[in-house]
Amino acid sequence: MVEDEAAIADAVLYALRAEGWQAEHVVLAGEAVDRVKSKNFDVLILDVGLPDRSGFELCRELRGFSQVPVIFLTARDGEIDRVLGLELGADDYMVKPFSPRELVARVRARLRRANATPASEWRETGDFGHDVTGQRIRYAGHDLSLTRYEYRLLAQLLSRPGAICSRERLMRDVWDDAPDTIDRTVDTHIKTLRTKLRALTPDVDPIHTHRGLGYSLKV
Numbered sequence: 001m002v003e004d005e006a007a008i009a010d011a012v013l014y015a016l017r018a019e020g021w022q023a024e025h026v027v028l029a030g031e032a033v034d035r036v037k038s039k040n041f042d043v044l045i046l047d048v049g050l051p052d053r054s055g056f057e058l059c060r061e062l063r064g065f066s067q068v069p070v071i072f073l074t075a076r077d078g079e080i081d082r083v084l085g086l087e088l089g090a091d092d093y094m095v096k097p098f099s100p101r102e103l104v105a106r107v108r109a110r111l112r113r114a115n116a117t118p119a120s121e122w123r124e125t126g127d128f129g130h131d132v133t134g135q136r137i138r139y140a141g142h143d144l145s146l147t148r149y150e151y152r153l154l155a156q157l158l159s160r161p162g163a164i165c166s167r168e169r170l171m172r173d174v175w176d177d178a179p180d181t182i183d184r185t186v187d188t189h190i191k192t193l194r195t196k197l198r199a200l201t202p203d204v205d206p207i208h209t210h211r212g213l214g215y216s217l218k219v
Contacts, residue, residue: 001025001045002032002058003073008096012045012073015100016107027051029058041068043110045103046090048074048081056088063089069110069148073098079182087188091148092178109177113148126219127206130158140200149174150196153189157207157217166214190215 001016003009004027016023024041026032029050036044044062048055059070071092072085085093092106113135122129122138129138137144137154146154152174157165167186175181194207208216 002029002050002055003027003045003047004049004051005047008047008073011100012103015104019104019108021107021111029053029055029061032058033061036062036066036068043107044068044070045073045107046070048072048076048085056084059085059088059090067145067147071103071106071110073103079184082182083184083188086149086185087192089147093181106177110148125158125161127201128158128219130155139197139206142200144196146196147192149185150189150193153186154193154217157215158219161217161219164210164214164216170214186215 001009001012001023003012003025009025013023013025024035026035027050029052032044032046035041046055046058050058055072055074059072062068062070067089069091070089071094072090073094073096074081075096077095082093091110094103094106121133122131127140131137132155135151135155137146137151137158144154153170156170156173167183170186171181171183175185190207190209194205197206198204206218208218210216
């Protein structure tokens with residue numbers, strides 16, 4: 001946990017440790033970078049307003065070398081802040097004041113998915129390969145480095161190639177465990193997915209926008 005308010009940090013650490021989990025706390029973003037580089041963590045809980053730099057900047061740096069799930073815990077509840085956090089690769093966003101029990105539930109959900117290690121089984125569809133049980137997707141022969149919701153969004157589109165999926169359906173099926181997520185989140189994640197796919201095939205954009213309807217995937 002990266003948090004500069006001692007009272008909040010103490011409450012969260014108590015709740016996490018009461019579940020039997022090991023939990024560490026640092027105050028500065030620089031300390032967090034050093035810890036993540038030297039140890040393996042299952043989940044990071046980041047405050048946005050840190051003394052040395054913002055949690056957004058920290059998340060951007062972490063995503064340069066780690067895909068560990070990130071949960072933002074912050075007093076900033078504006079739409080722009082939520083969208084920015086998700087664009088930078090965060091997996092969840094909780095606003096202060098918050099319920100420690102809800103935070104524990106969200107951490108538990110991340111750990112449950114991370115600890116699931118079933119056998120790999122690839123399904124090939126056009127230029128895409130999808131390991132459903134291993135929750136991996138490759139494109140044009142390359143494994144994609146995806147955040148949790150990027151994976152779920154692309155998997156949803158890949159499950160019905162060519163079919164138009166409305167924003168409402170994508171919100172319901174992809175962000176089913178985050179009911180407070182705003183609908184612009186779909187557009188934000190489509191944008192980041194396009195960037196990653198175009199890096200592999202600059203002349204091809206397999207994600208099609210259908211104005212007023214939604215998105216489809218051409219394979």
